[in-house]
Amino acid sequence: MRAQRKNCEATWECRCSGGMDCNCVSDLLLTPPVPTLWTPGIAFPDWAYKPESSPGSRQIQLWHFILELLQKEEYQGVIAWQGDYGEFVIKDPDEVARLWGIRKCKPHMNYDKLSRALRYYYNKRILHKTKGKRFTYKFNFSKVVLVNYPLLDMASSPFLLAQNHFNGGAATPDCSPVTPEALQSLFPRLPESGRGPSLFERSAGAPGPDGDKLRLDTFPFLGSGAPCYSKPPSLLGPYPRNPSFDYPWGFNPYLPGAFSLNNCPKLPPGSLYSSHFYPNPLQSSLSQLSHPFSSLLPPGDTTGADRGQTGGTNGSAGGQPPRLCIPPYPGSLPLGRTELGNGGTGVGDRERGEINAGVIGGGLSLGLGLGLGLGGVSMGSGGGGRQSPSERRKGVKQDPESDSELEITDLSDCSSENENEPDFSLGKESGLGGRSHLLEAKSGGLGGVLPPLSSLPPPVSPHPLKSLGPLTPPPSSLPPSLSPSLTTVDRHRETETLKLAHS
DNA sequence: CCCGGAATTC
DNA sequence: GAATTCCGGG
Numbered sequence: 001m002r003a004q005r006k007n008c009e010a011t012w013e014c015r016c017s018g019g020m021d022c023n024c025v026s027d028l029l030l031t032p033p034v035p036t037l038w039t040p041g042i043a044f045p046d047w048a049y050k051p052e053s054s055p056g057s058r059q060i061q062l063w064h065f066i067l068e069l070l071q072k073e074e075y076q077g078v079i080a081w082q083g084d085y086g087e088f089v090i091k092d093p094d095e096v097a098r099l100w101g102i103r104k105c106k107p108h109m110n111y112d113k114l115s116r117a118l119r120y121y122y123n124k125r126i127l128h129k130t131k132g133k134r135f136t137y138k139f140n141f142s143k144v145v146l147v148n149y150p151l152l153d154m155a156s157s158p159f160l161l162a163q164n165h166f167n168g169g170a171a172t173p174d175c176s177p178v179t180p181e182a183l184q185s186l187f188p189r190l191p192e193s194g195r196g197p198s199l200f201e202r203s204a205g206a207p208g209p210d211g212d213k214l215r216l217d218t219f220p221f222l223g224s225g226a227p228c229y230s231k232p233p234s235l236l237g238p239y240p241r242n243p244s245f246d247y248p249w250g251f252n253p254y255l256p257g258a259f260s261l262n263n264c265p266k267l268p269p270g271s272l273y274s275s276h277f278y279p280n281p282l283q284s285s286l287s288q289l290s291h292p293f294s295s296l297l298p299p300g301d302t303t304g305a306d307r308g309q310t311g312g313t314n315g316s317a318g319g320q321p322p323r324l325c326i327p328p329y330p331g332s333l334p335l336g337r338t339e340l341g342n343g344g345t346g347v348g349d350r351e352r353g354e355i356n357a358g359v360i361g362g363g364l365s366l367g368l369g370l371g372l373g374l375g376g377v378s379m380g381s382g383g384g385g386r387q388s389p390s391e392r393r394k395g396v397k398q399d400p401e402s403d404s405e406l407e408i409t410d411l412s413d414c415s416s417e418n419e420n421e422p423d424f425s426l427g428k429e430s431g432l433g434g435r436s437h438l439l440e441a442k443s444g445g446l447g448g449v450l451p452p453l454s455s456l457p458p459p460v461s462p463h464p465l466k467s468l469g470p471l472t473p474p475p476s477s478l479p480p481s482l483s484p485s486l487t488t489v490d491r492h493r494e495t496e497t498l499k500l501a502h503s
Numbered sequence: 504c505c506c507g508g509a510a511t512t513c
Numbered sequence: 514g515a516a517t518t519c520c521g522g523g
Binding site: 059111112115116119120122123129131134135 | 504505506507513
């Protein structure tokens with residue numbers, strides 16, 4: 001190993017040792033090969049790449065990397081969005097592997113290994129394979145969001161939960177939506193106006209634990225779930241990447257027309273999302289998070305929404321809100337359109353369960369690392385003791401656990417959409433036995449692993465947050481129809497559920 | 504190709 | 514925790 005590392009350093013000029021990340025490839029992807037979209041520094045907060053800055057392993061994660069590539073035009077020939085939203089194809093596996101190897105200073109990286117790492121995301125539900133299509137995978141954006149915004153999630157548990165309709169959208173007092181103040185406190189660094197390159201950036205040396213986490217500008221797709229774009233960018237034609245922005249994912253929240261591009265229709269004024277998702281200044285957007293979230297709730301209750309728009313946000317008032325939405329590409333999330341926006345109509349898009357994440361763009365904070373979030377939280381327990389091999393064999397996996405916490409996503413998706421996928425990963429998961437144990441053990445009912453399904457009805461306390469305790473409110477029953485998309489999803493879930501039942 | 508277990512590394 | 518590396522199996 002050592003030798004290898006050396007080799008790495010020598011050959012790749014990487015300094016991968018110690019806490020430093022590999023500078024090596026910084027120029028590869030971090031610097032502006034794609035000037036228009038990329039601004040070094042904006043893309044990912046530096047700290048995101050520095051392990052020392054954050055707890056746990058925090059180097060760039062593969063999926064972040066994939067998104068990076070996906071975002072750059074120059075890599076279109078290597079990897080590109082294709083198919084459904086969130087779906088991408090690795091056109092040149094070897095090259096992607098090579099790039100990844102460079103980034104991670106793993107000269108011996110190859111597609112086989114990379115794909116293993118990708119598979120590793122299956123359990124986490126961050127990705128899943130599109131069956132039948134070679135080198136084709138699909139992001140589960142909602143998951144991504146959760147992973148990246150655990151804090152957000154927690155703070156505004158209602159938000160995601162609502163979207164997932166896990167909690168029925170009813171915000172209980174406990175989970176009151178985040179108020180602007182709260183947000184501020186959570187993210188002190190929130191820029192007041194304008195926008196910083198990052199919402200939450202950690203100052204160089206002082207990372208506040210709280211400080212890191214959210215960057216709304218980084219995630220284009222977040223809204224994910226809802227298909228804002230029906231097609232991948234590539235299919236969209238020359239999608240206009242907003243030229244003037246350097247937002248990381250090519251998505252600029254502030255861009256007034258962010259949505260206009262094509263697929264993302266602007267939201268109707270009254271749409272639930274309008275204010276939140278396209279909030280004006282970032283700041284306001286954040287501050288509005290509360291409503292947004294709350295507004296996700298039952299349509300009937302417009303109060304929240306109103307509040308948001310009216311009072312809250314001035315920003316939007318007149319103008320057009322800058323949107324935090326998605327970019328033209330796949331990643332870009334889909335928010336709106338469908339689902340929320342119109343009530344039920346629309347949606348012709350195929351929706352999958354990813355709806356949830358209605359989040360806003362954000363940054364990649366690196367996943368589960370913060371420890372706060374859903375994921376992070378409970379992980380501790382599980383991870384505490386290393387499992388002995390034998391234990392592992394029993395099916396007690398760590399991963400799954402983590403997922404379960406996060407699991408808000410859809411399974412439907414996971415099972416590879418339309419492809420007839422007979423199994424939900426469960427089946428295959430090694431030893432059913434083990435898995436099932438997990439399920440039962442997990443937050444009662446929610447089924448950690450396959451949450452969606454079984455948990456559909458159960459209001460469930462968002463187990464994801466279970467560890468958070470207080471934060472997570474008791475879910476109320478969900479209103480059957482939070483949004484059209486949900487409905488769709490439900491359908492999926494039900495189906496899945498049925499399957500489960502059978503098994 | 505793809506999958507997932509196991510061991511190992513960082 | 515998140516890979517990386519091996520690897521047997523489909």
